[in-house]
Amino acid sequence: PPAPPPPPPAPPFSFAPRRLRLGLQHPLFEDGDVHRHLYLQGVLSSLQEVAERPKVSEFSCHISGCSQVFDTLESYEHHYNTLHRNVCSFCKRSFPSGNLLDIHILEWHDSLFQIMAEKQNMYQCLVEGCTEKFKSSKDRKDHLLLSQDVKFCLCSGSKHTSSPTEQGSSVPMDVSVEMAEQFQVNPMETGPEENMEISQPAASPGPSLQEKRLYKSRIPSTICFGQGATRGFKGPRKKV
Amino acid sequence: MRLLGGQEVTCPAALRKARRQEQLVSKRLLREDNAAQDGADVVPDPLSEDEVLELLRGVQRGSEDRKRSLGRLRWALQNEETQQKFVRLDGSIRTLTGLFTSSLAELQLEAARCLHELSHSSVPAVAEACLPVTSYLLTYLSGHSLELTELCLYTLGNLVVESEAVRKQLLPQGIIPVLASCIQSPHEAVLEGVGYVLSQLLQAKEAPTEIIPLVLDSALPQHMLQLVCSGLKADMGAAVEFAWCLHYIICRHKDNVLLLALGAVPALTSLLLDLASQIPQDAPEGLELLVCPVLRCLSNLLAQPGCQGQDGRLLIALFLILQCFLQQHPFLVQECLWLLNNLTADDPFFCSALLCLDLLPALLQLLTCSQMATVLVLTVLCNVAEKGQLQCQQLLQQPLLAQLLPLLTLPDPEAVGQCLELLHLLFLHCPEAAADFTRQGGHQALEQHQSIPELQERAQALLDVVRQPPGAPSQATLGAFS
Numbered sequence: 139p140p141a142p143p144p145p146p147p148a149p150p151f152s153f154a155p156r157r158l159r160l161g162l163q164h165p166l167f168e169d170g171d172v173h174r175h176l177y178l179q180g181v182l183s184s185l186q187e188v189a190e191r192p193k194v195s196e197f198s199c200h201i202s203g204c205s206q207v208f209d210t211l212e213s214y215e216h217h218y219n220t221l222h223r224n225v226c227s228f229c230k231r232s233f234p235s236g237n238l239l240d241i242h243i244l245e246w247h248d249s250l251f252q253i254m255a256e257k258q259n260m261y262q263c264l265v266e267g268c269t270e271k272f273k274s275s276k277d278r279k280d281h282l283l284l285s286q287d288v289k290f291c292l293c294s295g296s297k298h299t300s301s302p303t304e305q306g307s308s309v310p311m312d313v314s315v316e317m318a319e320q321f322q323v324n325p326m327e328t329g330p331e332e333n334m335e336i337s338q339p340a341a342s343p344g345p346s347l348q349e350k351r352l353y354k355s356r357i358p359s360t361i362c363f364g365q366g367a368t369r370g371f372k373g374p375r376k377k378v
Numbered sequence: 379m380r381l382l383g384g385q386e387v388t389c390p391a392a393l394r395k396a397r398r399q400e401q402l403v404s405k406r407l408l409r410e411d412n413a414a415q416d417g418a419d420v421v422p423d424p425l426s427e428d429e430v431l432e433l434l435r436g437v438q439r440g441s442e443d444r445k446r447s448l449g450r451l452r453w454a455l456q457n458e459e460t461q462q463k464f465v466r467l468d469g470s471i472r473t474l475t476g477l478f479t480s481s482l483a484e485l486q487l488e489a490a491r492c493l494h495e496l497s498h499s500s501v502p503a504v505a506e507a508c509l510p511v512t513s514y515l516l517t518y519l520s521g522h523s524l525e526l527t528e529l530c531l532y533t534l535g536n537l538v539v540e541s542e543a544v545r546k547q548l549l550p551q552g553i554i555p556v557l558a559s560c561i562q563s564p565h566e567a568v569l570e571g572v573g574y575v576l577s578q579l580l581q582a583k584e585a586p587t588e589i590i591p592l593v594l595d596s597a598l599p600q601h602m603l604q605l606v607c608s609g610l611k612a613d614m615g616a617a618v619e620f621a622w623c624l625h626y627i628i629c630r631h632k633d634n635v636l637l638l639a640l641g642a643v644p645a646l647t648s649l650l651l652d653l654a655s656q657i658p659q660d661a662p663e664g665l666e667l668l669v670c671p672v673l674r675c676l677s678n679l680l681a682q683p684g685c686q687g688q689d690g691r692l693l694i695a696l697f698l699i700l701q702c703f704l705q706q707h708p709f710l711v712q713e714c715l716w717l718l719n720n721l722t723a724d725d726p727f728f729c730s731a732l733l734c735l736d737l738l739p740a741l742l743q744l745l746t747c748s749q750m751a752t753v754l755v756l757t758v759l760c761n762v763a764e765k766g767q768l769q770c771q772q773l774l775q776q777p778l779l780a781q782l783l784p785l786l787t788l789p790d791p792e793a794v795g796q797c798l799e800l801l802h803l804l805f806l807h808c809p810e811a812a813a814d815f816t817r818q819g820g821h822q823a824l825e826q827h828q829s830i831p832e833l834q835e836r837a838q839a840l841l842d843v844v845r846q847p848p849g850a851p852s853q854a855t856l857g858a859f860s
Contacts (some may be wrong), residue, residue: 150835153799155723155761157681158716160674162581162629163400166716166750169709170670171402172393174622177667178404178574217483235520265513267552286513286551 237266245275405536406574407498408529409456424459431467438473448477448488455495458504465496465507475511483523490529497536505540512537512544519556524565531560531571539578549588553579558596561605566613569605573619576602580626590627594636599627603637607645609668610652618664621671628678638679646676647689654695657702666707669699673710677717687721690731697740704747711747715754722761729762733772742781749790756785756796763803770807778804779815786823791832798827798836805843812844820844 160166198207201222224239225232228247233239241262245251254260259271261278265286272278396402425433433454436447454460464470477489493511496504515530515537534553537544553575560572576598579589593599602620609617624642628634634642649672653665680687696714703710718741721728732738745755759778762769785797801820805812815821821844827837 149802150839151799151802153760153764153796153803155764157720157723159678159681160629160716162626165398166712167674168394168397170674170713171397172390173670173707173709174667175393175397175402175404177664178406217481265551267550267555 238264403500403539405498405500405539406532408494408532422454422457422460424457425454425463427463430454430460430463434464434467434470434473437477438469445484445488448485448492452488452492452495455492458499458501461496461499461504462501465504471507471510475514478511479514487523487526487529490526490533494529494533494536497533497540502540505537506543508533508537509541509543509547512547513551516548516551516553516556519560524567527560528567528571531568531575535571535575535578538575539581542582542584545579545582545584545589549592554589554592554596554598558598558601561598561601566616569613569616570619573602573605573616573623577619577622577626580623580630585626586630590631593627594631599636600640603640603642603645606668606672607649610649610656614664614668618667618671621668621675625671625674625678628675633682634679638682638685643676643679643685644688646672646679647687647692650676650695650699651689651691654698657698666703666710669703670710670713673699673713673717677713677720680717680720686725687728690728690735692721693718693728693731693735693737697737700744701740708747711744712750712754715744715751715758718758719754719761722758726765729765729769732758732762733769738773738776742776742778745781745785749793752785752788752790752793753796756793756800760796760800760803763800763807767807770804770811774804774808774811774814779811779818779820783818783820783823786820786827791830794827795833795836798833798840801840802836802843805840812846816844 199217199222201218204222206217222232224236226239226242226247228243231242233242241264245261251260255273259273261272261275263270263272263278263281263286265282268286270281272281393402433447433451437444437451439447451464455464474489474492477485478493480486480489493508493515496508499505512534515534518526518530519534521527534548538548557572557576560568563569563572576593579585580593582589602623605613606617606621606624609621624637628637650669653669653672657665679685696718700711700714722732732741741755741758744751746752759773763773782797782801786794788794801815805815821841824837824841824844827833828841830837
């Protein structure tokens with residue numbers, strides 16, 4: 139029988155229509171990406187809101203008992219949010235966020251908390267994304283310092299002292315920096331000169347007349363977290 | 379007028395090279411409009427080590443001068459050399475962090491501006507020195523001060539693109555949920571900032587495994603899509619950022635099921651149609667910054683199996699966009715042509731639409747735009763020709779052959795190769811075209827490629843075809859039918 143005819147040579151043409159998925163670094167994107175880069179690297183001016191922010195003459199905080207005075211809406215807003223928005227109805231301490239307030243109420247004003255804390259880890263990390271819990275406040279503080287890198291208390295206001303009594307009348311302008319050196323657990327982190335530089339309430343010149351007028355009373359002492367005040371175990375949980 | 383910071387590199391060739399090496403790091407800078415009277419942004423000269431130390435001491439002291447010192451520090455930190463000296467000083471970042479967490483709004487804001495200047499540095503060590511402050515930046519995103527939030531967002535975005543250590547810290551601290559909540563803000567500036575941070579996160583090398591899944595699990599995708607699609611009426615700045623975010627997700631994610639389920643294809647198609655219809659009258663500045671990522675998103679989505687374009691008007695929109703941006707932003711040509719390829723490759727409907735809507739002349743005009751454009755146009759033409767005899771006949775009527783001939787003399791083998799493929803398809807379906815081709819001198823054009831390795835087989839095969847009398851099958855065409 140005759141041999142089958144040889145198969146025709148394969149055609150050299152290989153085109154087939156094909157949809158293309160291109161990855162992040164594909165050369166086709168090069169020019170467009172450079173354009174995007176140049177756009178980002180251009181300098182933008184600040185928020186329009188800044189320019190439009192109204193300036194008002196001096197006014198004071200309307201919360202009774204608070205006699206702070208302001209000359210910009212922004213500083214007032216900041217003050218209000220930090221000192222008055224999240225206030226504990228039991229002990230009047232104020233907190234920078236609802237989350238911190240909740241934790242405070244649980245740990246300080248819930249009669250079951252201490253009991254449960256003896257059996258299981260109840261002190262939760264203050265950083266909202268972290269789910270870790272600890273058996274003591276100290277362990278939590280260590281965690282904040284070492285794992286979360288939180289050296290500064292995220293509240294504003296009075297000093298973090300171990301004794302419940304309040305300190306003298308001269309209040310440095312920036313209290314949170316002063317708290318830092320007391321919060322430091324790890325002495326390796328700062329040299330002694332550092333501490334002296336920052337906490338100089340006595341040595342530094344007192345606030346000028348201008349500042350005394352604006353901050354008529356001391357920043358209320360009821361703003362701190364976890365330190366210094368007596369705990370109470372009164373009543374059901376309640377939030378302002 | 380000097381350029382800001384150390385960002386002297388704006389030469390496109392250098393930037394393209396950096397991009398090819400995956401070293402293109404983009405950062406954004408916010409600065410208040412208190413530049414000099416003549417409008418020039420003058421960067422301060424670098425300070426000496428002593429001067430920087432003096433500034434640091436000035437802000438560490440608790441006195442009324444502190445605010446002024448901080449302002450001077452911020453001014454000085456516009457200089458990259460000063461930045462480097464500052465971060466090397468012991469306790470400098472710690473001091474700034476303390477001021478940043480101050481209860482006094484003005485100090486906090488000024489410290490935030492200092493940190494922002496540092497974040498913008500082109501020196502990696504400076505950005506990395508800011509690692510301790512990132513947790514606090516995240517905390518204040520949920521705050522109430524718009525200006526502070528905006529500063530925090532852009533500062534985080536700058537730090538995130540630079541440093542894996544920063545990203546590693548921020549992700550478990552919940553940056554994605556925080557951004558998911560910030561994206562519901564009504565303030566345009568905040569939205570744009572959120573988009574910026576996200577766009578930087580999504581470009582990280584670990585994004586496909588560590589970041590994109592978190593983003594897709596959150597409420598972010600539907601908000602992003604909605605903000606992109608309302609960009610023309612509302613906030614273009616935010617729309618641009620989120621469009622780039624979507625692009626980074628889509629081109630790096632496996633099958634984009636979620637975005638498809640959210641209706642990304644019809645939504646983005648609709649956006650392009652709106653965009654195209656607006657162009658002749660009232661094109662806003664920077665429209666190409668939105669068009670580019672949207673084209674990419676659509677094109678990549680349509681390349682997925684099972685996904686198909688539905689709206690023929692998209693073709694018209696594409697050509698309107700091409701026409702508008704050809705002069706000023708020629709990079710959009712290749713992006714549009716890529717989308718056109720994905721529309722026409724597997725879809726006879728779009729191939730026919732291309733012909734019926736008389737868009738071929740416009741398409742052929744793009745043949746000589748750039749090397750990449752030539753190859754892409756030829757590929758689209760191949761997509762059409764492959765569909766059959768009717769399509770080939772319509773193509774040939776353009777007249778097509780006359781436009782293809784000059785391409786055979788290009789020095790680019792890829793373009794010539796694609797041209798040969800097209801000729802093969804045309805001769806296959808319309809054998810009489812071979813004779814036309816010869817009449818126009820195609821024979822000689824083919825011969826010059828007989829010695830080029832990647833072209834010679836195909837050139838030879840076509841020469842065989844054109845030498846034959848019309849109608850006689852050649853080896854090549856026989857082979858094509860088997």
